[in-house]
Amino acid sequence: MLIVEKLSKSYGKNMIFDNLSFNVHPGEIVGLVGENGAGKSTLLSILAMVQKADAGTITLNHQCYQTDKKELRRQIGFVPQDLAIWEQLSVKENMQFFAQLSWVKKDMAELKELCLQMQLEKWDEPVKSLSGGMKRKLNIAISLIHDPHLLLLDEPTAGIDLKSRTEIGRYLKQLASQGKMIIYTSHDMDELRSLCDRVLCIGKDPFYKNIFHESPIPFLAIPD
Ligand SMILES: Nc1ncnc2c1ncn2[C@@H]1O[C@H](COP(=O)(O)OP(=O)(O)OP(=O)(O)O)[C@@H](O)[C@H]1O
Ligand SMILES: [Mg+2]
Structure with a gap:
Protein backbone atom coordinates (compact mmCIF):
# COMPACT_ATOMS: atom_id res chain seq x y z
CA MET A 1 0.00 0.00 0.00
CA LEU A 2 1.12 3.54 -0.76
CA ILE A 3 0.50 6.04 2.02
CA VAL A 4 1.06 9.73 1.36
CA GLU A 5 0.73 12.04 4.35
CA LYS A 6 0.73 15.82 4.48
CA LEU A 7 2.85 16.26 1.40
CA SER A 8 3.85 19.80 0.42
CA LYS A 9 5.81 21.13 -2.52
CA SER A 10 6.69 24.64 -3.67
CA TYR A 11 8.92 25.97 -6.42
CA GLY A 12 10.24 29.16 -4.83
CA LYS A 13 7.14 31.13 -3.84
CA ASN A 14 4.90 29.08 -6.10
CA MET A 15 3.11 26.63 -3.82
CA ILE A 16 2.10 23.60 -5.89
CA PHE A 17 0.35 21.56 -3.21
CA ASP A 18 0.12 21.64 0.54
CA ASN A 19 -0.90 19.04 3.09
CA LEU A 20 -1.81 16.44 0.46
CA SER A 21 -2.75 13.03 1.90
CA PHE A 22 -4.04 9.91 0.18
CA ASN A 23 -3.60 6.14 0.01
CA VAL A 24 -3.44 3.70 -2.87
CA HIS A 25 -4.24 0.04 -2.31
CA PRO A 26 -2.76 -2.93 -4.16
CA GLY A 27 -4.77 -3.62 -7.30
CA GLU A 28 -6.06 -0.09 -7.58
CA ILE A 29 -5.89 2.29 -10.53
CA VAL A 30 -5.99 5.90 -9.40
CA GLY A 31 -6.47 8.69 -11.92
CA LEU A 32 -4.63 11.92 -11.19
CA VAL A 33 -6.39 14.96 -12.62
CA GLY A 34 -6.17 18.73 -12.50
CA GLU A 35 -5.68 21.68 -14.81
CA ASN A 36 -2.44 22.26 -16.75
CA GLY A 37 0.12 23.33 -14.18
CA ALA A 38 -1.82 21.83 -11.26
CA GLY A 39 1.22 19.79 -10.21
CA LYS A 40 0.40 16.31 -11.53
CA SER A 41 3.84 15.71 -13.03
CA THR A 42 5.45 17.21 -9.93
CA LEU A 43 3.54 14.79 -7.69
CA LEU A 44 4.38 11.78 -9.87
CA SER A 45 8.07 12.71 -9.97
CA ILE A 46 8.10 12.94 -6.17
CA LEU A 47 6.42 9.53 -5.91
CA ALA A 48 9.01 8.25 -8.43
CA MET A 49 11.85 9.69 -6.27
CA VAL A 50 13.02 11.91 -9.09
CA GLN A 51 12.58 14.93 -6.84
CA LYS A 52 11.83 15.60 -3.19
CA ALA A 53 8.84 17.04 -1.41
CA ASP A 54 9.37 19.95 0.99
CA ALA A 55 7.42 18.27 3.78
CA GLY A 56 5.33 15.19 4.46
CA THR A 57 5.94 11.47 4.46
CA ILE A 58 5.50 8.70 1.91
CA THR A 59 5.60 4.98 2.64
CA LEU A 60 5.28 2.13 0.17
CA ASN A 61 4.64 -1.35 1.50
CA HIS A 62 5.83 -0.21 4.96
CA GLN A 63 9.09 1.24 3.62
CA CYS A 64 9.79 4.91 4.03
CA TYR A 65 10.87 7.23 1.21
CA GLN A 66 13.30 9.05 3.49
CA THR A 67 15.22 6.03 4.74
CA ASP A 68 14.67 3.10 2.38
CA LYS A 69 15.45 4.72 -0.96
CA LYS A 70 17.46 1.88 -2.42
CA GLU A 71 14.87 -0.82 -1.74
CA LEU A 72 12.02 1.42 -2.82
CA ARG A 73 13.49 2.32 -6.21
CA ARG A 74 13.16 -1.36 -7.15
CA GLN A 75 9.45 -1.25 -6.44
CA ILE A 76 8.65 1.76 -8.59
CA GLY A 77 8.13 2.00 -12.34
CA PHE A 78 7.85 5.47 -13.88
CA VAL A 79 6.95 6.71 -17.35
CA PRO A 80 7.53 10.48 -17.45
CA GLN A 81 5.44 12.88 -19.55
CA ASP A 82 8.42 13.44 -21.86
CA LEU A 83 9.40 9.95 -22.91
CA ALA A 84 12.76 8.55 -21.81
CA ILE A 85 13.85 6.20 -24.61
CA TRP A 86 16.69 6.09 -27.12
CA GLU A 87 15.44 7.24 -30.52
CA GLN A 88 18.42 5.89 -32.48
CA PRO A 148 7.50 -2.87 -9.92
CA HIS A 149 4.69 -2.81 -7.36
CA LEU A 150 3.88 0.83 -8.00
CA LEU A 151 3.50 2.06 -11.56
CA LEU A 152 3.44 5.81 -12.22
CA LEU A 153 2.37 6.92 -15.69
CA ASP A 154 2.34 10.55 -16.75
CA GLU A 155 -0.23 10.93 -19.55
CA PRO A 156 0.30 7.44 -21.02
CA THR A 157 -2.52 7.90 -23.50
CA ALA A 158 -2.09 11.54 -24.55
CA GLY A 159 -2.20 11.93 -28.33
CA ILE A 160 -2.72 8.21 -28.86
CA ASP A 161 -5.29 6.65 -31.17
CA LEU A 162 -8.33 4.86 -29.81
CA LYS A 163 -7.03 1.35 -30.52
CA SER A 164 -3.69 1.83 -28.75
CA ARG A 165 -5.45 3.67 -25.95
CA THR A 166 -7.82 0.74 -25.48
CA GLU A 167 -4.91 -1.71 -25.55
CA ILE A 168 -2.98 0.30 -22.97
CA GLY A 169 -6.10 0.58 -20.78
CA ARG A 170 -6.76 -3.15 -21.00
CA TYR A 171 -3.16 -3.89 -20.07
CA LEU A 172 -3.23 -1.51 -17.10
CA LYS A 173 -6.33 -3.32 -15.82
CA GLN A 174 -4.53 -6.63 -16.19
CA LEU A 175 -1.53 -5.30 -14.24
CA ALA A 176 -3.83 -3.99 -11.51
CA SER A 177 -5.52 -7.39 -11.28
CA GLN A 178 -2.08 -8.83 -10.46
CA GLY A 179 -1.95 -6.51 -7.44
CA LYS A 180 0.05 -3.60 -8.82
CA MET A 181 -0.83 -0.06 -7.76
CA ILE A 182 -1.18 2.31 -10.68
CA ILE A 183 -1.36 6.08 -10.66
CA TYR A 184 -1.80 7.75 -13.99
CA THR A 185 -2.66 11.18 -15.29
CA SER A 186 -5.09 11.83 -18.09
CA HIS A 187 -7.25 14.64 -19.42
CA ASP A 188 -9.77 12.22 -20.93
CA MET A 189 -12.90 11.95 -18.83
CA ASP A 190 -14.33 8.86 -20.56
CA GLU A 191 -11.07 7.03 -20.14
CA LEU A 192 -10.84 7.98 -16.46
CA ARG A 193 -14.40 6.74 -15.93
CA SER A 194 -13.75 3.38 -17.57
CA LEU A 195 -10.31 2.73 -16.12
CA CYS A 196 -10.01 4.19 -12.65
CA ASP A 197 -11.17 2.90 -9.31
CA ARG A 198 -10.70 6.36 -7.83
CA VAL A 199 -9.68 9.81 -8.92
CA LEU A 200 -7.34 12.17 -7.12
CA CYS A 201 -7.91 15.77 -8.07
CA ILE A 202 -5.24 18.38 -7.37
CA GLY A 203 -4.86 22.03 -8.31
CA LYS A 204 -6.77 25.19 -7.68
CA ASP A 205 -9.36 25.12 -10.45
CA PRO A 206 -12.83 24.39 -9.01
CA PHE A 207 -13.95 23.04 -12.41
CA TYR A 208 -12.37 19.64 -11.68
CA LYS A 209 -13.71 19.40 -8.17
CA ASN A 210 -17.22 20.12 -9.44
CA ILE A 211 -17.22 17.60 -12.26
CA PHE A 212 -15.77 14.85 -10.12
CA HIS A 213 -18.13 15.51 -7.25
CA GLU A 214 -20.93 14.74 -9.70
CA SER A 215 -19.16 11.74 -11.17
CA PRO A 216 -19.83 8.11 -10.25
CA ILE A 217 -16.09 7.47 -9.73
CA PRO A 218 -15.14 7.67 -6.05
CA PHE A 219 -13.41 10.94 -5.45
CA LEU A 220 -10.26 11.11 -3.36
CA ALA A 221 -9.07 13.71 -0.88
CA ILE A 222 -8.33 17.09 -2.33
CA PRO A 223 -6.21 19.80 -0.77
CA ASP A 224 -7.65 23.34 -0.61
N1 LIG B 1 11.50 22.56 -12.05
C1 LIG B 1 10.59 23.52 -11.90
N2 LIG B 1 10.93 24.74 -11.42
C2 LIG B 1 10.01 25.70 -11.23
N3 LIG B 1 8.70 25.55 -11.49
C3 LIG B 1 8.30 24.35 -11.97
C4 LIG B 1 9.21 23.28 -12.19
N4 LIG B 1 8.52 22.22 -12.65
C5 LIG B 1 7.24 22.62 -12.72
N5 LIG B 1 7.10 23.88 -12.31
C6 LIG B 1 5.82 24.63 -12.20
O1 LIG B 1 5.02 23.93 -11.28
C7 LIG B 1 3.66 23.93 -11.72
C8 LIG B 1 3.19 22.48 -11.83
O2 LIG B 1 3.84 21.87 -12.95
P1 LIG B 1 3.54 20.39 -13.39
O3 LIG B 1 4.36 20.12 -14.59
O4 LIG B 1 3.72 19.50 -12.21
O5 LIG B 1 1.99 20.49 -13.75
P2 LIG B 1 1.05 19.43 -14.49
O6 LIG B 1 -0.20 19.33 -13.66
O7 LIG B 1 1.79 18.19 -14.75
O8 LIG B 1 0.69 20.19 -15.85
P3 LIG B 1 0.36 19.58 -17.32
O9 LIG B 1 -1.10 19.16 -17.29
O10 LIG B 1 0.56 20.75 -18.23
O11 LIG B 1 1.30 18.46 -17.60
C9 LIG B 1 3.63 24.73 -13.01
O12 LIG B 1 3.25 26.04 -12.69
C10 LIG B 1 5.05 24.66 -13.51
O13 LIG B 1 5.36 25.80 -14.25
MG1 LIG C 1 2.30 17.19 -16.45
Whole structure:
Protein backbone atom coordinates (compact mmCIF):
# COMPACT_ATOMS: atom_id res chain seq x y z
CA MET A 1 0.00 0.00 0.00
CA LEU A 2 1.12 3.54 -0.76
CA ILE A 3 0.50 6.04 2.02
CA VAL A 4 1.06 9.73 1.36
CA GLU A 5 0.73 12.04 4.35
CA LYS A 6 0.73 15.82 4.48
CA LEU A 7 2.85 16.26 1.40
CA SER A 8 3.85 19.80 0.42
CA LYS A 9 5.81 21.13 -2.52
CA SER A 10 6.69 24.64 -3.67
CA TYR A 11 8.92 25.97 -6.42
CA GLY A 12 10.24 29.16 -4.83
CA LYS A 13 7.14 31.13 -3.84
CA ASN A 14 4.90 29.08 -6.10
CA MET A 15 3.11 26.63 -3.82
CA ILE A 16 2.10 23.60 -5.89
CA PHE A 17 0.35 21.56 -3.21
CA ASP A 18 0.12 21.64 0.54
CA ASN A 19 -0.90 19.04 3.09
CA LEU A 20 -1.81 16.44 0.46
CA SER A 21 -2.75 13.03 1.90
CA PHE A 22 -4.04 9.91 0.18
CA ASN A 23 -3.60 6.14 0.01
CA VAL A 24 -3.44 3.70 -2.87
CA HIS A 25 -4.24 0.04 -2.31
CA PRO A 26 -2.76 -2.93 -4.16
CA GLY A 27 -4.77 -3.62 -7.30
CA GLU A 28 -6.06 -0.09 -7.58
CA ILE A 29 -5.89 2.29 -10.53
CA VAL A 30 -5.99 5.90 -9.40
CA GLY A 31 -6.47 8.69 -11.92
CA LEU A 32 -4.63 11.92 -11.19
CA VAL A 33 -6.39 14.96 -12.62
CA GLY A 34 -6.17 18.73 -12.50
CA GLU A 35 -5.68 21.68 -14.81
CA ASN A 36 -2.44 22.26 -16.75
CA GLY A 37 0.12 23.33 -14.18
CA ALA A 38 -1.82 21.83 -11.26
CA GLY A 39 1.22 19.79 -10.21
CA LYS A 40 0.40 16.31 -11.53
CA SER A 41 3.84 15.71 -13.03
CA THR A 42 5.45 17.21 -9.93
CA LEU A 43 3.54 14.79 -7.69
CA LEU A 44 4.38 11.78 -9.87
CA SER A 45 8.07 12.71 -9.97
CA ILE A 46 8.10 12.94 -6.17
CA LEU A 47 6.42 9.53 -5.91
CA ALA A 48 9.01 8.25 -8.43
CA MET A 49 11.85 9.69 -6.27
CA VAL A 50 13.02 11.91 -9.09
CA GLN A 51 12.58 14.93 -6.84
CA LYS A 52 11.83 15.60 -3.19
CA ALA A 53 8.84 17.04 -1.41
CA ASP A 54 9.37 19.95 0.99
CA ALA A 55 7.42 18.27 3.78
CA GLY A 56 5.33 15.19 4.46
CA THR A 57 5.94 11.47 4.46
CA ILE A 58 5.50 8.70 1.91
CA THR A 59 5.60 4.98 2.64
CA LEU A 60 5.28 2.13 0.17
CA ASN A 61 4.64 -1.35 1.50
CA HIS A 62 5.83 -0.21 4.96
CA GLN A 63 9.09 1.24 3.62
CA CYS A 64 9.79 4.91 4.03
CA TYR A 65 10.87 7.23 1.21
CA GLN A 66 13.30 9.05 3.49
CA THR A 67 15.22 6.03 4.74
CA ASP A 68 14.67 3.10 2.38
CA LYS A 69 15.45 4.72 -0.96
CA LYS A 70 17.46 1.88 -2.42
CA GLU A 71 14.87 -0.82 -1.74
CA LEU A 72 12.02 1.42 -2.82
CA ARG A 73 13.49 2.32 -6.21
CA ARG A 74 13.16 -1.36 -7.15
CA GLN A 75 9.45 -1.25 -6.44
CA ILE A 76 8.65 1.76 -8.59
CA GLY A 77 8.13 2.00 -12.34
CA PHE A 78 7.85 5.47 -13.88
CA VAL A 79 6.95 6.71 -17.35
CA PRO A 80 7.53 10.48 -17.45
CA GLN A 81 5.44 12.88 -19.55
CA ASP A 82 8.42 13.44 -21.86
CA LEU A 83 9.40 9.95 -22.91
CA ALA A 84 12.76 8.55 -21.81
CA ILE A 85 13.85 6.20 -24.61
CA TRP A 86 16.69 6.09 -27.12
CA GLU A 87 15.44 7.24 -30.52
CA GLN A 88 18.42 5.89 -32.48
CA LEU A 89 18.20 2.39 -31.02
CA SER A 90 15.70 -0.31 -31.98
CA VAL A 91 12.93 -1.52 -29.66
CA LYS A 92 15.02 -4.58 -28.89
CA GLU A 93 18.15 -2.51 -28.13
CA ASN A 94 16.17 -0.17 -25.88
CA MET A 95 14.78 -3.12 -23.95
CA GLN A 96 18.26 -4.65 -23.65
CA PHE A 97 19.80 -1.36 -22.55
CA PHE A 98 17.26 -0.75 -19.79
CA ALA A 99 17.28 -4.41 -18.74
CA GLN A 100 21.02 -4.10 -18.11
CA LEU A 101 20.40 -1.12 -15.84
CA SER A 102 17.69 -3.02 -14.04
CA TRP A 103 17.99 -5.09 -10.87
CA VAL A 104 16.46 -8.23 -12.33
CA LYS A 105 17.77 -10.52 -15.02
CA LYS A 106 15.39 -10.95 -17.93
CA ASP A 107 16.26 -12.91 -21.04
CA MET A 108 15.44 -11.76 -24.55
CA ALA A 109 12.25 -13.84 -24.78
CA GLU A 110 10.92 -12.27 -21.57
CA LEU A 111 11.76 -8.77 -22.78
CA LYS A 112 10.03 -9.40 -26.07
CA GLU A 113 7.00 -10.83 -24.27
CA LEU A 114 6.69 -7.58 -22.29
CA CYS A 115 6.45 -5.68 -25.58
CA LEU A 116 4.01 -8.18 -27.06
CA GLN A 117 1.76 -7.86 -24.03
CA MET A 118 1.54 -4.18 -24.91
CA GLN A 119 0.72 -5.13 -28.52
CA LEU A 120 4.06 -3.68 -29.56
CA GLU A 121 5.16 -6.06 -32.27
CA LYS A 122 7.90 -3.99 -33.91
CA TRP A 123 11.02 -5.40 -32.34
CA ASP A 124 13.88 -4.60 -34.68
CA GLU A 125 12.76 -1.18 -35.90
CA PRO A 126 14.51 1.99 -34.76
CA VAL A 127 12.43 3.88 -32.24
CA LYS A 128 12.59 7.07 -34.31
CA SER A 129 10.47 5.33 -36.97
CA LEU A 130 7.70 4.38 -34.50
CA SER A 131 4.48 6.30 -33.97
CA GLY A 132 3.86 8.24 -30.75
CA GLY A 133 1.59 5.48 -29.45
CA MET A 134 4.18 2.77 -30.04
CA LYS A 135 6.87 4.84 -28.30
CA ARG A 136 4.53 5.25 -25.35
CA LYS A 137 3.99 1.48 -25.24
CA LEU A 138 7.74 0.91 -25.36
CA ASN A 139 8.30 3.26 -22.45
CA ILE A 140 5.62 1.44 -20.45
CA ALA A 141 7.23 -1.92 -21.29
CA ILE A 142 10.61 -0.53 -20.10
CA SER A 143 9.07 0.65 -16.84
CA LEU A 144 7.84 -2.90 -16.19
CA ILE A 145 11.17 -4.71 -16.72
CA HIS A 146 11.89 -4.90 -12.98
CA ASP A 147 8.29 -5.89 -12.15
CA PRO A 148 7.50 -2.87 -9.92
CA HIS A 149 4.69 -2.81 -7.36
CA LEU A 150 3.88 0.83 -8.00
CA LEU A 151 3.50 2.06 -11.56
CA LEU A 152 3.44 5.81 -12.22
CA LEU A 153 2.37 6.92 -15.69
CA ASP A 154 2.34 10.55 -16.75
CA GLU A 155 -0.23 10.93 -19.55
CA PRO A 156 0.30 7.44 -21.02
CA THR A 157 -2.52 7.90 -23.50
CA ALA A 158 -2.09 11.54 -24.55
CA GLY A 159 -2.20 11.93 -28.33
CA ILE A 160 -2.72 8.21 -28.86
CA ASP A 161 -5.29 6.65 -31.17
CA LEU A 162 -8.33 4.86 -29.81
CA LYS A 163 -7.03 1.35 -30.52
CA SER A 164 -3.69 1.83 -28.75
CA ARG A 165 -5.45 3.67 -25.95
CA THR A 166 -7.82 0.74 -25.48
CA GLU A 167 -4.91 -1.71 -25.55
CA ILE A 168 -2.98 0.30 -22.97
CA GLY A 169 -6.10 0.58 -20.78
CA ARG A 170 -6.76 -3.15 -21.00
CA TYR A 171 -3.16 -3.89 -20.07
CA LEU A 172 -3.23 -1.51 -17.10
CA LYS A 173 -6.33 -3.32 -15.82
CA GLN A 174 -4.53 -6.63 -16.19
CA LEU A 175 -1.53 -5.30 -14.24
CA ALA A 176 -3.83 -3.99 -11.51
CA SER A 177 -5.52 -7.39 -11.28
CA GLN A 178 -2.08 -8.83 -10.46
CA GLY A 179 -1.95 -6.51 -7.44
CA LYS A 180 0.05 -3.60 -8.82
CA MET A 181 -0.83 -0.06 -7.76
CA ILE A 182 -1.18 2.31 -10.68
CA ILE A 183 -1.36 6.08 -10.66
CA TYR A 184 -1.80 7.75 -13.99
CA THR A 185 -2.66 11.18 -15.29
CA SER A 186 -5.09 11.83 -18.09
CA HIS A 187 -7.25 14.64 -19.42
CA ASP A 188 -9.77 12.22 -20.93
CA MET A 189 -12.90 11.95 -18.83
CA ASP A 190 -14.33 8.86 -20.56
CA GLU A 191 -11.07 7.03 -20.14
CA LEU A 192 -10.84 7.98 -16.46
CA ARG A 193 -14.40 6.74 -15.93
CA SER A 194 -13.75 3.38 -17.57
CA LEU A 195 -10.31 2.73 -16.12
CA CYS A 196 -10.01 4.19 -12.65
CA ASP A 197 -11.17 2.90 -9.31
CA ARG A 198 -10.70 6.36 -7.83
CA VAL A 199 -9.68 9.81 -8.92
CA LEU A 200 -7.34 12.17 -7.12
CA CYS A 201 -7.91 15.77 -8.07
CA ILE A 202 -5.24 18.38 -7.37
CA GLY A 203 -4.86 22.03 -8.31
CA LYS A 204 -6.77 25.19 -7.68
CA ASP A 205 -9.36 25.12 -10.45
CA PRO A 206 -12.83 24.39 -9.01
CA PHE A 207 -13.95 23.04 -12.41
CA TYR A 208 -12.37 19.64 -11.68
CA LYS A 209 -13.71 19.40 -8.17
CA ASN A 210 -17.22 20.12 -9.44
CA ILE A 211 -17.22 17.60 -12.26
CA PHE A 212 -15.77 14.85 -10.12
CA HIS A 213 -18.13 15.51 -7.25
CA GLU A 214 -20.93 14.74 -9.70
CA SER A 215 -19.16 11.74 -11.17
CA PRO A 216 -19.83 8.11 -10.25
CA ILE A 217 -16.09 7.47 -9.73
CA PRO A 218 -15.14 7.67 -6.05
CA PHE A 219 -13.41 10.94 -5.45
CA LEU A 220 -10.26 11.11 -3.36
CA ALA A 221 -9.07 13.71 -0.88
CA ILE A 222 -8.33 17.09 -2.33
CA PRO A 223 -6.21 19.80 -0.77
CA ASP A 224 -7.65 23.34 -0.61
N1 LIG B 1 11.50 22.56 -12.05
C1 LIG B 1 10.59 23.52 -11.90
N2 LIG B 1 10.93 24.74 -11.42
C2 LIG B 1 10.01 25.70 -11.23
N3 LIG B 1 8.70 25.55 -11.49
C3 LIG B 1 8.30 24.35 -11.97
C4 LIG B 1 9.21 23.28 -12.19
N4 LIG B 1 8.52 22.22 -12.65
C5 LIG B 1 7.24 22.62 -12.72
N5 LIG B 1 7.10 23.88 -12.31
C6 LIG B 1 5.82 24.63 -12.20
O1 LIG B 1 5.02 23.93 -11.28
C7 LIG B 1 3.66 23.93 -11.72
C8 LIG B 1 3.19 22.48 -11.83
O2 LIG B 1 3.84 21.87 -12.95
P1 LIG B 1 3.54 20.39 -13.39
O3 LIG B 1 4.36 20.12 -14.59
O4 LIG B 1 3.72 19.50 -12.21
O5 LIG B 1 1.99 20.49 -13.75
P2 LIG B 1 1.05 19.43 -14.49
O6 LIG B 1 -0.20 19.33 -13.66
O7 LIG B 1 1.79 18.19 -14.75
O8 LIG B 1 0.69 20.19 -15.85
P3 LIG B 1 0.36 19.58 -17.32
O9 LIG B 1 -1.10 19.16 -17.29
O10 LIG B 1 0.56 20.75 -18.23
O11 LIG B 1 1.30 18.46 -17.60
C9 LIG B 1 3.63 24.73 -13.01
O12 LIG B 1 3.25 26.04 -12.69
C10 LIG B 1 5.05 24.66 -13.51
O13 LIG B 1 5.36 25.80 -14.25
MG1 LIG C 1 2.30 17.19 -16.45
